[in-house]
Amino acid sequence: MSGFASLERMAHDRATTRNHISRRGVEWTAFLFILPAFVLIAAFHIFPVLYAIYISLHTGAINRFTYVGLDNYIRALEGADFWNALSVTIWYVALTLPATLVLGLVLAYLLYQPIRGRGIYRTIYFLPYVISTVASSIVWAWVFDPQSGVANLILQRIGLAPLRWLIEPSGIGQVMGAQVGVSLPGWAQGPSVALIAVAIFTIWQSLGYVTVIFLAGLTNIPGELYDAAHIDGANALQLFRHITLPLLTPTTFFVVVISVIASFQAFNQIFAMNTAAAQTLGGPLGSTSTLTVFMFDQLYTYANYGYASAIAVLLSILILVLTLVNFRALGARVQY
């Protein structure tokens, strides 16, 4: 928030608040209004967080927990599985987040132009977001089918070797390298081909949502600003750089914050794609096992409640820190 305007607003808020209180006093009925929502949120969203922390310090089956201190956390941080899941998560976010944001902004900017059929385009672009992940993953598993899928058809058309997509655990660098006869060292092998396929699916699914939000942000920018800059002789690119981007920062900030949270929490896309490709949870050789998938596996398959909770708590801390970093790094640059 730029300093002065916000100070003024705060002063105004303060003044009106004082007025209201002196006029009407404390309205105790407010608590009745809040009660139903608060009870539900407290019972199923706040209390479980505290309970999860408690469980993460225990081991054993439900109702027979034994206190083990920080053992579950130590087990996670010392084991290879956790770090593998963390690196898969980071690859997944790196593959989906920047592409979604950039494509979403570009699409929104194109849709913002005064052309015919904007409403229809917008409706169509948002559609993938509305459809359930289970439904669209079945279709996308077919797109990535090694024998008859569209993805390999396209690769062959442009003269590339087909890939095994959702059932290919090797890194993309390794697969590409092998095709030209080069074997790459471990660090250059990159994310698995299976994870890339899931990421393409995720981008397709979430792009419409980001586009609609950016579009809403663009519509809030006063048109006179463009008129004025145009009279001053600014070209389209300059308009975009010096008016659109700066005035869009509140929207961009909002989109970045929620997208970071959503992509670190992603589960359905991966789970559904693994299922649709007839893979076990986590994909081929665990190469699509993000932290959420790994955690669900520990919970659902192995009934390791304490360990699963410890992983969940670690993931929450990670998301919380990243959100705070976003607020620090981006929040300060938001221009109102």
Add this chain to the structure above:
Amino acid sequence: MTFTRGRALPSADRLRRDLGHLLLHLVLIAGAVSALFPFVWMVLNSLKGYTEAAAGLDILPKRWLFSNYVTAWNQVGLFPRYFANSIFIGVATVLGVLVTSTLAAYAFARMKFPGRDALFLIMVATMIVPFEVTLVPNFILMRDLNWIDTYQALIIPWSGSAFSVFLLRQFFRSIPQDLYDAAVLDGASHLRFLIDIVVPLSKPALITSALFTFLGSWNSLMWPLLVTNSPQMRPIQVGIASFITDAGTQVQLLLAAVTISVVPIVLVYLLLQRWFIEGIATVGLRG
């Protein structure tokens, strides 16, 4: 490009603008095709015979087998039951969320009471917590309440929504204070004012909140997977997911089932999208 609207242009400029628009349409159409093609493919293959669909080579079906839909409806597990379950759970959850969130959002937006900001902050903070963290404790809670395999387990935990409270509060705050002052002069209470004035004025925000809630409920997978055991209690996504893993799945039937599962949500979206877009535009993104 926006600034050219409604202004007479020299013909060279007009030509340039038209060319620009043509190019724009080409890009946008390419985007629309990539957004839509999986659905088109899905519907076309759901109408093929088994061998044809399994091969998946031709684009159009040789014979259009609309009977696949009847077969899917009757043969994919307890499909009608999954479908009815999901509609019931979705509608109940939406009602719950709308009632609880409207009341709470109104109090946060309009009323004065000690601890208001702190309570609001606590509620909003729950949005940052990954859903997965609450999974184990909520599962245990369901067990202790004996709610496993019941509708309560699928509805009540999701009937309070911090996101909806946040969304509606933003919207309610934009309603002019004068309206309230006038209503008070007429002797209206907060509840009267909320029901008679605020709710009708907040249609876009309420519809946005309803649509997101219904979407979340209809499309949810992980939670119903955990808290349902018997096929009778399964919502549609779990039903379809289990059909995938069933041995010898008939692809064309699976795709017909998936198409049926998609229809209600697409209808709801198409009917409500005007309000919904307005809701997103007015609520989330005002500084």
